[in-house]
Amino acid sequence: MTGPAILLLLAGLGAIAWVSARARAMRLQAVARTTGRRDTVHSLPGYHGWYVALWTLLPAALFLVVWANVAPSLVTQAVLADPAAQALPLDGFSRSAILGEARAIATGMQAGAFNPASQALVEPYTRALDKFGLAGAILALVLAFAGGAYAFTRIRPDFRARTRVERLVMALLLVASLLAIVTTVGIVASLLWESFRFFSMVNPIDFLFGTKWSPQSAAMGYGNEDAFGAIPLFWGTIFIGAIIAMIVAIPLGLMSAVYLTQYASPTVRRWMKPTLEMLAGVPTVVYGYFAALTIAPALRDFAVMIGISGASSESALAAGLVMGVMIIPFVSSMADDSIAAVPQSMRDGSLAMGATTSETIKRVLIPAALPGVVGGVLLAVSRAIGETMIVVMAAGLAANLTLNPFSSVTTVTTQIVQLLTGDQEFDSAKTLAAFALGLVLFIITLLLNIVALRVVRKYREAYE
Amino acid sequence: MTVERLPTDWKSEAMRKRIAGRYAKERRFRLIGLGAVVLSAAFLAFLLFTMMGNGLRGFTRTEIALTVDFPASPLLLDPAAITDESLNQANLPMVTSAVAKQALGPDADSLLSSTAWITIRDAIKADPSILSRTETIALPASTGIDLAAKSEGPPEAEAAVARLEKAGVLTTGFNWNFLSASDGTDPAQVGIWGAFKGTLLTMLVTLLLSFPVGVATALYLEEYAPKAWWTDIIEVSINNLAAVPSIIFGLLGLSIFLNLLHLPRSAALVGGMTLALMTMPVIVIAGRNAIKSVPPSIRDAALGIGASPVQVVFQHVLPLALPGILTGTIIGMARALGETAPLLMIGMRAFIATPPGGISDPATVLPVQIFLWSDEVSKGFVEKTSAAIIVLLAFLLAMNGLAIYLRNKFETRW
Numbered sequence: 001m002t003g004p005a006i007l008l009l010l011a012g013l014g015a016i017a018w019v020s021a022r023a024r025a026m027r028l029q030a031v032a033r034t035t036g037r038r039d040t041v042h043s044l045p046g047y048h049g050w051y052v053a054l055w056t057l058l059p060a061a062l063f064l065v066v067w068a069n070v071a072p073s074l075v076t077q078a079v080l081a082d083p084a085a086q087a088l089p090l091d092g093f094s095r096s097a098i099l100g101e102a103r104a105i106a107t108g109m110q111a112g113a114f115n116p117a118s119q120a121l122v123e124p125y126t127r128a129l130d131k132f133g134l135a136g137a138i139l140a141l142v143l144a145f146a147g148g149a150y151a152f153t154r155i156r157p158d159f160r161a162r163t164r165v166e167r168l169v170m171a172l173l174l175v176a177s178l179l180a181i182v183t184t185v186g187i188v189a190s191l192l193w194e195s196f197r198f199f200s201m202v203n204p205i206d207f208l209f210g211t212k213w214s215p216q217s218a219a220m221g222y223g224n225e226d227a228f229g230a231i232p233l234f235w236g237t238i239f240i241g242a243i244i245a246m247i248v249a250i251p252l253g254l255m256s257a258v259y260l261t262q263y264a265s266p267t268v269r270r271w272m273k274p275t276l277e278m279l280a281g282v283p284t285v286v287y288g289y290f291a292a293l294t295i296a297p298a299l300r301d302f303a304v305m306i307g308i309s310g311a312s313s314e315s316a317l318a319a320g321l322v323m324g325v326m327i328i329p330f331v332s333s334m335a336d337d338s339i340a341a342v343p344q345s346m347r348d349g350s351l352a353m354g355a356t357t358s359e360t361i362k363r364v365l366i367p368a369a370l371p372g373v374v375g376g377v378l379l380a381v382s383r384a385i386g387e388t389m390i391v392v393m394a395a396g397l398a399a400n401l402t403l404n405p406f407s408s409v410t411t412v413t414t415q416i417v418q419l420l421t422g423d424q425e426f427d428s429a430k431t432l433a434a435f436a437l438g439l440v441l442f443i444i445t446l447l448l449n450i451v452a453l454r455v456v457r458k459y460r461e462a463y464e
Numbered sequence: 465m466t467v468e469r470l471p472t473d474w475k476s477e478a479m480r481k482r483i484a485g486r487y488a489k490e491r492r493f494r495l496i497g498l499g500a501v502v503l504s505a506a507f508l509a510f511l512l513f514t515m516m517g518n519g520l521r522g523f524t525r526t527e528i529a530l531t532v533d534f535p536a537s538p539l540l541l542d543p544a545a546i547t548d549e550s551l552n553q554a555n556l557p558m559v560t561s562a563v564a565k566q567a568l569g570p571d572a573d574s575l576l577s578s579t580a581w582i583t584i585r586d587a588i589k590a591d592p593s594i595l596s597r598t599e600t601i602a603l604p605a606s607t608g609i610d611l612a613a614k615s616e617g618p619p620e621a622e623a624a625v626a627r628l629e630k631a632g633v634l635t636t637g638f639n640w641n642f643l644s645a646s647d648g649t650d651p652a653q654v655g656i657w658g659a660f661k662g663t664l665l666t667m668l669v670t671l672l673l674s675f676p677v678g679v680a681t682a683l684y685l686e687e688y689a690p691k692a693w694w695t696d697i698i699e700v701s702i703n704n705l706a707a708v709p710s711i712i713f714g715l716l717g718l719s720i721f722l723n724l725l726h727l728p729r730s731a732a733l734v735g736g737m738t739l740a741l742m743t744m745p746v747i748v749i750a751g752r753n754a755i756k757s758v759p760p761s762i763r764d765a766a767l768g769i770g771a772s773p774v775q776v777v778f779q780h781v782l783p784l785a786l787p788g789i790l791t792g793t794i795i796g797m798a799r800a801l802g803e804t805a806p807l808l809m810i811g812m813r814a815f816i817a818t819p820p821g822g823i824s825d826p827a828t829v830l831p832v833q834i835f836l837w838s839d840e841v842s843k844g845f846v847e848k849t850s851a852a853i854i855v856l857l858a859f860l861l862a863m864n865g866l867a868i869y870l871r872n873k874f875e876t877r878w
Contacts, residue, residue, distance in 0.1 A: 169774050169778075170684075170688065170774070173681075173683055176677045176680030176681045177689070177698050180681060180745070181697060181698055183741050184701040184704060184705060186716055187712060187713075187716045190720055191715065251500065252500045252503060255500035256497070256501045259494070259500060259501050260501065263498075264501075272505065275505055276504050278508060281798065281799075282857070282860075283801075283803070283804070283856060283860070284804065284805075285802070285804040285835050285838075286511070286515070287511075288838070289850075292838065293518075293838070293846070294514055328504050356486055356487065356489070357490060357494075358493035358494065359486070361493070362493075382707065383707075383709075385709075386709025386711065387709070388710065388711045388805035389805055389831075393835070393838060413709070416809075417711070417805065417808055421808055421811075421813055441709060442709075445708065449704065449707045453703075
């Protein structure tokens with residue numbers, strides 16, 4: 001019996017269980033009411049229905065999940081016990097290749113055999129698959145019936161079916177919220193584990209403080225020393241994400257927020273705010289393409305024109321500029337929030353003393369809102385250094401340790417992409433280095449976020 | 465000892481100058497603010513115009529009108545019995561080439577796209593009666609001619625275009641192929657359908673996984689969670705997940721989904737799972753805000769007439785909070801839709817020339833397709849990349865528009 005058929009059958013059984021249990025509960029409760037035991041009636045009939053349906057479905061479903069993991073090895077064992085399997089070669093690789101092909105033919109995923117040896121095994125495979133498929137289906141149905149029957153016999157007017165069903169609902173909600181922890185743990189564990197393997201090949205000191213990055217040479221067998229110095233990457237990341245991008249984003253974002261909150265008419269504000277927010281909604285791959293196609297060549301021509309040496313068509317400036325534009329809405333909305341949180345009385349006081357609006361903004365509002373703005377900028381930096389596509393497409397791959405914004409630099413995220421795409425073997429230091437870089441990136445962004453949130457929260461408390 | 469205080473002389477020259485200076489500063493500051501807004505908006509406009517300028521050409525294709533005299537052509541087809549098989553055996557590519565050479569000169573093969581015969585086949589299939597008369601059919605031009613006609617191509621193609629224009633056979637048609645084909649090596653023949661279908665499948669997986677989990681988490685944290693150390697941990701991890709760079713999720717997908725669980729590489733399933741982990745915190749945060757805004761009086765009223773806590777939440781709070789949750793979900797999905805980096809990690813950058821049939825088939829998505837095309841050297845890909853970007857942006861705009869519409873229509877101010 002096939003998987004979908006079993007699932008359909010189970011769903012049908014569940015529906016029948018729901019309907020019949022509900023009907024039975026209704027009848028019993030009606031009897032209870034007419035015989036004067038009205039106060040003993042507890043749950044609505046629908047809850048009895050759900051109770052029995054869940055008892056029908058859940059044990060069977062759990063069994064099917066377990067069975068799906070156990071059955072393949074049982075099938076393989078049965079096939080190996082077959083006389084036709086005696087002719088299999090002994091070495092593991094060709095053995096499993098033949099078995100795999102036979103299975104593919106037996107399940108209809110492949111039309112014919114390349115290897116005659118596997119053709120002989122198709123028949124036993126089909127037999128074993130049928131046998132265990134049927135066994136699994138029967139066991140699942142038996143479980144469904146047993147569970148349903150057990151629950152059905154428990155239906156009584158005063159049975160607290162609702163409590164049971166709700167307990168399960170609560171358990172599901174709890175499990176769902178625990179998934180967030182599981183994900184975090186998964187991220188940390190996978191990063192730590194792969195980084196640990198990397199650091200068993202490369203000295204962490206060399207990695208964190210080395211100034212030469214050329215994983216390609218390590219992959220070609222020149223040794224791991226001197227190949228994984230990540231300082232040029234860290235510098236490139238900071239140069240693009242924390243310096244150039246912020247030089248663009250902080251003034252533009254801050255001044256946009258000031259203008260839109262303090263000067264603009266409501267109509268202008270209503271139209272311009274979403275427009276600026278669209279900058280954050282444009283996919284980063286679009287920004288990357290724009291930077292690579294339009295901005296970078298223009299900047300290179302400009303650099304050549306004013307005579308700067310080392311100008312490259314993939315420059316830190318192009319990536320940083322475009323990234324800064326992308327970050328504007330983050331800075332602007334954080335600044336907006338923190339300016340709005342400054343008490344009106346402070347603003348009124350300053351205006352009443354005769355200060356102009358701009359003096360009030362510069363001397364009162366911004367100093368008062370500064371912690372919030374700083375927090376917003378830190379969040380923006382954490383976002384900028386984790387940004388990938390813009391730098392992959394516009395910043396280049398050369399690990400230069402340079403101050404020249406027109407030359408090509410590379411970043412942590414670019415190198416992660418570079419190391420993990422293309423052909424990869426999962427034991428080389430080259431591939432594992434990506435996870436070590438990921439770990440560094442994760443830790444830095446986490447720290448930035450924690451600090452930023454703390455700054456913002458402290459400041460909020462000050463005014464509440 | 466007394467100090468003689470004089471009232472401020474507002475009319476004095478120095479004071480006037482000072483006030484004028486302060487007002488000038490005020491105006492300058494205001495202008496700088498306006499400048500910042502305008503500059504940011506101008507950048508957005510510049511980006512959109514560049515994409516439009518490059519991309520709209522990607523939706524059109526250059527066609528060469530070829531007059532085919534079917535009865536005189538060496539085509540052996542019976543108009544009464546046109547089947548796929550007879551069409552395939554009729555040797556249409558050769559015939560097309562021969563007819564084109566007669567009409568356009570000996571270099572016709574380099575003028576017409578190598579798939580031009582398919583257009584003729586489809587024309588015959590659509591209307592077999594044309595086999596008995598002379599018919600003018602617009603055939604797709606080759607990549608070189610297409611480029612030369614739109615902007616600039618190789619010199620020989622430019623010359624050919626000038627010649628064709630003089631003959632008056634050059635036309636422009638809508639490039640349906642761009643919407644129905646998949647990735648390829650010839651920029652004139654690539655399309656976005658494969659990537660689009662991959663996007664749909666990936667988004668479907670993302671939605672099915674992240675929406676129920678996100679809503680359940682939001683409900684639990686907002687309505688039931690006791691104040692305890694472990695609920696604090698849940699809260700902290702959700703807030704952190706929302707801020708983790710997307711590429712880290714790609715690393716997680718690579719090492720857990722692919723290397724540990726051995727799920728299929730570059731499949732929509734794994735892509736959707738990875739994006740779901742990214743989208744879930746967004747839904748949780750939006751959902752919690754929506755649930756928080758449902759007034760407590762509604763809960764109290766329901767509890768007061770005997771509803772159980774679960775009934776209160778599922779029959780009263782959730783329906784009222786749903787518009788807000790849906791808005792947050794759409795915004796989260798829009799972000800996932802434009803995401804590229806984590807999908808590169810799980811191998812979705814492979815060259816895939818057929819649209820995926822299911823969630824476990826190798827697939828690619830629109831942003832990744834854009835990334836792949838942007839790497840192509842051939843000049844014809846520039847307009848295709850920009851055209852794909854237009855499709856992606858239109859898609860995103862539609863989703864965000866839907867979110868705003870939902871918010872305006874269903875938002876309740878309590």
